[in-house]
Amino acid sequence: MKLSTSMTLNRITDEVWEIPASEKAGMLVPARIYATEQILSTMDSGVFEQVTNVACLPGIRRYALCMPDGHWGYGFPIGGVAAFDTLDGVISPGGVGYDINCGMRLIRTDLTLADVRPRLEQLMTELFRRVPAGVGSKGFVRLDRRKFEEIMRKGARWCIDQGYGWHEDLSRIEEQGCIPGADPSKVSDRAVERGISQLGTLGSGNHYLEVQVASNDRIFDPQTAAALGITGHDQIVVMVHCGSRGFGHQVASDYLKVFEKAMRRYGIAVKDQQLACAPFRSPEGQDYFAGMNCAANSAFANRQVITHQVREAFSAVFGRPAESLGMNVVYDVAHNIAKVERYAEGELVVHRKGATRAFGPGRPELSDRYREVGQPVICGGSMETGSYLLVGTDQAMRDTFGSTMHGSGRTMSRAQAKRSVRGEQLKQQMAQRGIIVKAVSMSGLAEEAGFAYKNIADVVETVERAGITKKVAELRPIGNIKG
Amino acid sequence: MTHRFTFLEDVALADTAFQASGDFPSELILAATQAVIETMVNPDTVSPRWHRTIEHQAPDLPSLLFDWLSDIVYLKDAHGVVFHEATAVVTEDRPHGGWNARGHLTGETVDPSRHELRADVKAVTKHLYEVRRDDDHWIARVVLDI
Numbered sequence: 001m002k003l004s005t006s007m008t009l010n011r012i013t014d015e016v017w018e019i020p021a022s023e024k025a026g027m028l029v030p031a032r033i034y035a036t037e038q039i040l041s042t043m044d045s046g047v048f049e050q051v052t053n054v055a056c057l058p059g060i061r062r063y064a065l066c067m068p069d070g071h072w073g074y075g076f077p078i079g080g081v082a083a084f085d086t087l088d089g090v091i092s093p094g095g096v097g098y099d100i101n102c103g104m105r106l107i108r109t110d111l112t113l114a115d116v117r118p119r120l121e122q123l124m125t126e127l128f129r130r131v132p133a134g135v136g137s138k139g140f141v142r143l144d145r146r147k148f149e150e151i152m153r154k155g156a157r158w159c160i161d162q163g164y165g166w167h168e169d170l171s172r173i174e175e176q177g178c179i180p181g182a183d184p185s186k187v188s189d190r191a192v193e194r195g196i197s198q199l200g201t202l203g204s205g206n207h208y209l210e211v212q213v214a215s216n217d218r219i220f221d222p223q224t225a226a227a228l229g230i231t232g233h234d235q236i237v238v239m240v241h242c243g244s245r246g247f248g249h250q251v252a253s254d255y256l257k258v259f260e261k262a263m264r265r266y267g268i269a270v271k272d273q274q275l276a277c278a279p280f281r282s283p284e285g286q287d288y289f290a291g292m293n294c295a296a297n298s299a300f301a302n303r304q305v306i307t308h309q310v311r312e313a314f315s316a317v318f319g320r321p322a323e324s325l326g327m328n329v330v331y332d333v334a335h336n337i338a339k340v341e342r343y344a345e346g347e348l349v350v351h352r353k354g355a356t357r358a359f360g361p362g363r364p365e366l367s368d369r370y371r372e373v374g375q376p377v378i379c380g381g382s383m384e385t386g387s388y389l390l391v392g393t394d395q396a397m398r399d400t401f402g403s404t405m406h407g408s409g410r411t412m413s414r415a416q417a418k419r420s421v422r423g424e425q426l427k428q429q430m431a432q433r434g435i436i437v438k439a440v441s442m443s444g445l446a447e448e449a450g451f452a453y454k455n456i457a458d459v460v461e462t463v464e465r466a467g468i469t470k471k472v473a474e475l476r477p478i479g480n481i482k483g
Numbered sequence: 484m485t486h487r488f489t490f491l492e493d494v495a496l497a498d499t500a501f502q503a504s505g506d507f508p509s510e511l512i513l514a515a516t517q518a519v520i521e522t523m524v525n526p527d528t529v530s531p532r533w534h535r536t537i538e539h540q541a542p543d544l545p546s547l548l549f550d551w552l553s554d555i556v557y558l559k560d561a562h563g564v565v566f567h568e569a570t571a572v573v574t575e576d577r578p579h580g581g582w583n584a585r586g587h588l589t590g591e592t593v594d595p596s597r598h599e600l601r602a603d604v605k606a607v608t609k610h611l612y613e614v615r616r617d618d619d620h621w622i623a624r625v626v627l628d629i
Contacts, residue, residue, distance in 0.1 A: 044496060072496055074610050074628065098605045098628045135523050135603040136563045136593030194560035204603035205629045206497070246560035249605040253553065256609070273609045414499060414629070415492045441600045483603060
């Protein structure tokens with residue numbers, strides 16, 4: 001097997017590889033990578049370098065992990081999971097990423113492909129009009145600082161109080177859409193100024209809103225699918241991928257600076273400046289945690305307002321209230337976040353960066369609705385291929401701090417993708433395959449071409465075989481909105 | 484006066500990296516500014532209707548450039564604008580140590596119907612961040628989170 005690293009990799013199982021702690025000076029625990037041989041051979045060298053750098057951070061427990069969609073990131077690899085003791089461990093903005101609580105939301109409907117296909121162009125136009133995307137876009141919700149601070153504290157709950165959603169939506173969101181411990185006094189004026197007008201916007205890059213189809217032949221576990229509201233028969237669903245927008249980006253940037261200085265004070269040395277960190281219990285660590293939770297809650301609110309707009313768009317096009325179209329949220333899950341969770345080692349601050357929480361059945365953190373089947377996990381593929389709905393497992397609780405993959409993972413640079421196809425050309429090709437695309441930026445569209453990503457089916461198969469998530473359904477795109 | 488930039492491939496798979504250079508620090512900062520502007524929009528499609536003066540002081544040139552570029556990303560979101568053009572003058576504060584920069588940005592409120600929009604920059608990062616003097620040139624390598 002030809003790899004992009006010369007590091008020692010020991011095969012633990014066909015899907016789990018371990019880099020021993022002796023491989024790099026300073027490693028406190030081994031690094032474990034979830035991948036088949038084929039996926040491992042496509043991983044860039046940054047994955048191996050970065051996951052072993054993470055294994056050197058103070059207070060890390062058990063393993064530094066990387067999921068099969070892993071690729072190079074800032075400090076932590078994308079797909080990285082690491083848990084630190086809350087007493088002697090650190091918290092690192094690089095372990096969360098700039099887009100705090102970037103995440104996925106899936107909304108079901110009672111509509112079928114036969115209902116939607118004749119009106120798909122109209123529906124995509126309506127969605128594109130109601131959900132702003134791209135550089136500098138502003139949302140329709142006008143906020144002052146006081147209201148924005150309420151959003152930081154209440155997250156999706158604020159939106160429900162304002163009429164942007166249904167009360168039952170909350171039981172279908174990780175943490176019920178509101179993480180406690182958010183403190184608006186810990187975020188800068190600049191962060192507020194960047195985010196205050198962006199509620200309900202998608203952003204750009206790999207963020208999207210997608211109309212998808214759940215076909216019978218792509219449902220792998222009908223019983224669990226039914227429990228999640230996925231009934232098949234060419235059922236229409238809507239997937240949303242976005243995060244905390246400029247607000248979260250600024251919170252991350254601000255605290256990276258704070259932590260650079262704090263590290264000197266606490267005598268912490270890291271192998272990469274982007275791994276800047278501080279003891280979790282330090283004033284700086286607690287301030288970041290409180291600020292990060294403000295951004296995480298604003299991201300839940302962002303996806304909630306987008307959900308409201310999606311319901312309004314469907315209602316306008318199909319002439320019926322969203323309630324009668326069965327437009328319930330299936331789930332909303334973060335994939336860039338740090339959270340305090342309890343495991344065999346005790347209370348840990350689990351960092352997931354481009355990785356999804358995947359709690360198994362019976363966990364008290366899950367709402368009654370999903371406690372029996374396990375937590376839904378939403379993994380977005382490229383806009384040309386498909387996405388997956390999965391559920392968490394007990395094995396994930398034991399092996400990966402209740403974590404799994406988040407998407408397919410890039411294999412090609414943005415520049416190379418743009419050289420390979422023009423945005424207009426890609427849009428036409430996708431239209432010929434029955435996928436209608438509305439994009440603010442044609443160059444941005446080309447950067448997101450399907451061939452720039454790993455095959456998501458291979459990635460999903462890996463986590464299924466590793467036992468850390470269970471496949472429920474594959475969702476095929478028919479309409480996509482991009483910034 | 485010569486300032487220039489090139490986008491770097493395979494430095495940041497999911498993001499954008501560039502190298503900027505200039506004969507003087509002012510040219511370096513202008514080249515890097517232009518790279519950030521062009522990452523977000525085709526500046527030829529933007530009119531100079533919005534104006535802003537930027538000023539920064541920093542103990543060293545790398546910090547000055549980092550703060551300056553971060554300001555452009557902040558202004559994009561806080562004012563909902565994309566940019567047309569920038570000017571910059573960098574001076575070294577010899578008696579006290581440190582560097583100063585003062586310049587001007589023009590642009591206008593985002594209008595997707597007229598502006599050729601590109602990527603929304605989330606942040607200027609410290610990954611592989613470097614500012615160095617090479618013979619008679621100043622060179623910076625910057626990775627932007629997209």
